[in-house]
Amino acid sequence: MAAVDTVVRQLAAGDHIILNADGYGGTHRLLTQVHDASFTLVDLVDLDAVAAAWTDRTRLVWAESPTNPGLAVVDIAALAALARERGAWCAVDNTFATPWLQRPLELGAHLAVHSTSKYLSGHSDVIGGFVATDDDALAAALRLVRNAAGAVPGPFDCFLVLRGVKTLALRMERHCANALAIAGFLAAHPAVQWVNYPGLGDHPGHALAARQMAGGFGGMLSIVMAGGAHAAASLVIGTRLFTLAESLGGVESLIGYPARMSHASLAGTPHAADPGLVRLSVGIEDVEDLLADLEQALAT
Ligand SMILES: Cc1ncc(COP(=O)(O)O)c(C=O)c1O
Numbered sequence: 001m002a003a004v005d006t007v008v009r010q011l012a013a014g015d016h017i018i019l020n021a022d023g024y025g026g027t028h029r030l031l032t033q034v035h036d037a038s039f040t041l042v043d044l045v046d047l048d049a050v051a052a053a054w055t056d057r058t059r060l061v062w063a064e065s066p067t068n069p070g071l072a073v074v075d076i077a078a079l080a081a082l083a084r085e086r087g088a089w090c091a092v093d094n095t096f097a098t099p100w101l102q103r104p105l106e107l108g109a110h111l112a113v114h115s116t117s118k119y120l121s122g123h124s125d126v127i128g129g130f131v132a133t134d135d136d137a138l139a140a141a142l143r144l145v146r147n148a149a150g151a152v153p154g155p156f157d158c159f160l161v162l163r164g165v166k167t168l169a170l171r172m173e174r175h176c177a178n179a180l181a182i183a184g185f186l187a188a189h190p191a192v193q194w195v196n197y198p199g200l201g202d203h204p205g206h207a208l209a210a211r212q213m214a215g216g217f218g219g220m221l222s223i224v225m226a227g228g229a230h231a232a233a234s235l236v237i238g239t240r241l242f243t244l245a246e247s248l249g250g251v252e253s254l255i256g257y258p259a260r261m262s263h264a265s266l267a268g269t270p271h272a273a274d275p276g277l278v279r280l281s282v283g284i285e286d287v288e289d290l291l292a293d294l295e296q297a298l299a300t
Contacts, residue, residue, distance in 0.1 A: 001026055002151035003113045003129030007060070007091055008035055009145045010138070015059040020044050021271050022070040024093065025263035027062070033265070041271050044074045045205065050082060058086070063109075064093045065102070066209070069222045069258040069279045071196035073205025076212055080108030089138070095119070095249070096220050100172045101213045105134050116153075118249025119219070121164040122171050128153045128161060171251065171284055176216025178290060179282040183221050185291055191231060191298045193276070197221040220248060222258075222279045229275035232257060236278055238297035241289055248281035253290055255280055 004027055011017070017031065017039035031037040040053040044063050061083045065074035076092055083090035091111035092104035098119045104112040114120060116128040133139050146152060153161075176199070183197035198209035199217030209217055225231035235255070236244050242255040246262050256262055258273035266272045282290065 001030055001115075001129070003115070003131045004030055004093070005034070006131055006142055006145045006149070006151055007062075007111055007113060008037060009149070010089075010141055011037070011059055014038065014057055016040070016055045016057040018042050018044075018050060018053050018058055018061045020062065020064050020067055020074070022067040022072055023062075023064045024068045024095075025258070025265045025273075027093070028271075029265040043072075044079060045072050047075070047078055047082065050079065054086065059088050061088055061090045062093070063090065064096065065212075066096050066198055066205075066218060066220065068096060068220070069196075069256075069263065069273060069277060071096075071198055071203075071220060071222055073198050073203075073209045073212075075208055076102075076104055076107040076109055080104075080110070083110075084108065096218055097213060098168065098172060098218075098249075100168050101176075101215055101218060105132060107212060110135055110138060115249075116157075116161045116164075117247065119164075119172065119175070120168065120249075121161045122167065122249065122251060123160070123164060124247060124250035124252065126153075126157045126160045126164075128157050172216065172219070174284040175219030175282060178284065178287045179219045179221055179280075180217065181287050182280065182282055182290060182294065185294065186221075186223050189298055191226055191235075192223050193226040194224040195221060196223070219282045220279070221282065222277055224274055225276045225278060227276070229259070232259075232276050232278045234300065235297050238300050239293050240296075241285065241293040242280065242297075248279075250281070251284045253281060253283035253285060 021041040080090040089110040092109045095115045112132045180199045187195045242253045256279045263273040
């Protein structure tokens with residue numbers, strides 16, 4: 001979260017942020033419980049809603065695409081153009097997609113933010129993040145915060161991230177292929193009401209994702225269980241290969257329950273995670289083993 005924090009510190013008191021309504025709960029927690037920032041949660045898929053939420057103090061539009069945990073696809077180029085037109089910054093948290101699948105700066109964003117704890121290191125053994133920009137003034141301001149506030153990774157963590165990046169392409173190919181197979185399997189399963197995965201042809205953001213992502217649709221997906229909260233809880237405790245855990249993007253498959261875990265800080269708000277929603281971080285294991293694990297967990 002240090003990378004997110006470094007960006008938010010670029011704002012002046014009273015500046016306003018437009019933020020993904022469907023987005024990582026930790027970003028919301030940082031803005032409300034640490035920064036006391038002025039922000040509006042908006043469905044960024046709807047650019048009219050973005051324009052309607054705009055105030056004369058809006059300085060930053062913060063987007064995730066695909067979003068966490070709903071896997072909605074935001075039109076980064078259109079959002080960045082709107083922000084530029086109105087004199088604000090567009091920052092994209094590119095953690096789910098990785099630079100291998102999606103490059104926000106090339107799409108016009110001012111800032112691309114990554115948790116390196118996830119796909120970039122890839123082995124769930126690092127906590128870190130970085131911010132990339134092609135704007136020299138912004139880069140200097142970010143460096144000042146990094147220097148003054150001390151959000152710098154240690155050399156060993158840097159080594160682990162650099163080593164991870166060497167296999168990023170290979171890992172992402174497998175993450176994407178496994179996730180696509182699992183999304184198809186889950187979409188046909190009677191216990192599952194809905195699958196959120198941009199690689200499926202009937203996902204509302206499929207065509208946009210195919211344009212703005214290259215090489216696949218990522219390793220993350222979420223499902224809404226037909227049996228609601230109870231069915232979701234049974235599934236997350238019923239898998240054996242998918243480990244119940246919060247993080248994502250490692251070689252091993254994880255399963256999470258956002259309403260109580262990664263997005264618990266939104267509980268009780270209109271943007272709380274659906275209690276029937278389960279999030280999967282699909283790893284690089286043999287896909288037949290992953291499918292068999294989900295099949296047995298859904299059967300119980
Ligand atoms: C989209 C997204 N961005 C940022 C983070 C924060 O990552 P870290 O755990 O490295 O602070 C997360 C964590 O889950 C995330 O899902």
